[in-house]
Amino acid sequence: MKRIMLTVAYDGTNYHGWQTEPTGISVEEVLNKALSKRLGEDIRVKGVSRTDSGVHARGNLCIFDSETPIPPEKICYAVNEVLPEDIVVRRSEEVPADFHPRKCDSLKTYEYTLYHDSLPDPLVRHFTTFFYRKLDVPKMREAAACLVGEHDFSSFCSAGAQVETKIRRITALSIEEEGTRVAFRITGTGFLYNMVRIIAGTLLRVGTGFWPPEKVKEILEAKDRQAAGPKAPAEGLCLMEIRLFPEGFPEEITRSWN
């Protein structure tokens, strides 16, 4: 019996998120079916990050145990043969039998991308959020800086989340602008329900001048979802990468936190 970890990329457009729900087809479900078919065992993956309906991923992770004789690093090729083209296993590897990525320290990176122009571009419509209003990117960066660090992100969490604490740590939040592409890149040790999309929606309010940058500090302090901006649409969001630290965060990472 081997424990296998997969790195999974998907176009979330046609899925009701990662996790199996009664409301519609999920990425997890399609992956379970494909793995079970290809490996001839009943496979149920355990995911690391439950992306929402319509959200994309380039580097979500999941694990499962299998008796398959296929070499671990070849499993990705085998399962891709039976997966639909909107889900691709980008990597497969063996991990220790007691390894569970959800129990590791981790850094997740999301990108929220806007197509910023007066009219939409049909070629990027599924993977960006169209935004035509003028944006003051330096002001958005100023606001974003208030969010970096360890904070209680209650204002940036949709109702329905059952978590012990709403304290999270954002280690980096940058905003890149290149032509019509504006991308928020956000890395943290964990994210609350809808947190990245509420941050994006709030920063957009700053970018359009509806709120001054310093308002974001007030929003954090309010610890109230009503204080923040609206949740930005799912299509602009992509889970880019999950970095795992099975031995705990190394010092070169925690050093910058203090």
Place this chain on the structure above:
Amino acid sequence: MKRIMLTVAYDGTNYHGWQTEPTGISVEEVLNKALSKRLGEDIRVKGVSRTDSGVHARGNLCIFDSETPIPPEKICYAVNEVLPEDIVVRRSEEVPADFHPRKCDSLKTYEYTLYHDSLPDPLVRHFTTFFYRKLDVPKMREAAACLVGEHDFSSFCSAGAQVETKIRRITALSIEEEGTRVAFRITGTGFLYNMVRIIAGTLLRVGTGFWPPEKVKEILEAKDRQAAGPKAPAEGLCLMEIRLFPEGFPEEITRSWN
């Protein structure tokens, strides 16, 4: 009565090309329907470039005549309201009543884009061609250089084209490589049926080492479709821009040809 020119972008994935055919729904057809509905007249656009089934565009052009009181530059917003999201009119403008872009000198630019990696990326699958074999880009550039200039491109034209001459002029052909993206960017005064895709397919044969770069010169000289490589798939191709020169090509362009 005003003559209006539209700049049209579309995701060609679900269309049987620009032009109305009995085999399936076309971009032109959907555009005619939307314009007729929105302007309350029977509109039939005249296109400039008949892109193939599955091929995309960021800057195709078409014209039509209308009595609409909507200001020409606002027509794009009006028609986008009723167009499906995979077709967007990016610009609308009035042109002289006797203006016809197909009668103007023009430079068309196409991009053929590869996603070059060992496994596909589901987020770019509709707008790139997945290619996993090793590519020698400098050799492809060497081969591409043989195609620039005025040549008889009979070897790069699919059967079925009814044209007086197969002599065309390619003014630029560059190959950009940036991470997993390899893009052929090709500009010319006109293109034969499937010409860009056959050029891409031929350059890929050079890139993989199947043919040496100098083979492309032989292929041109053969004036025989059988001599060239296969036509590369439609999804990687996008018509980027059509530059029109109603007064004929200016000297700064023709100067470089001689």
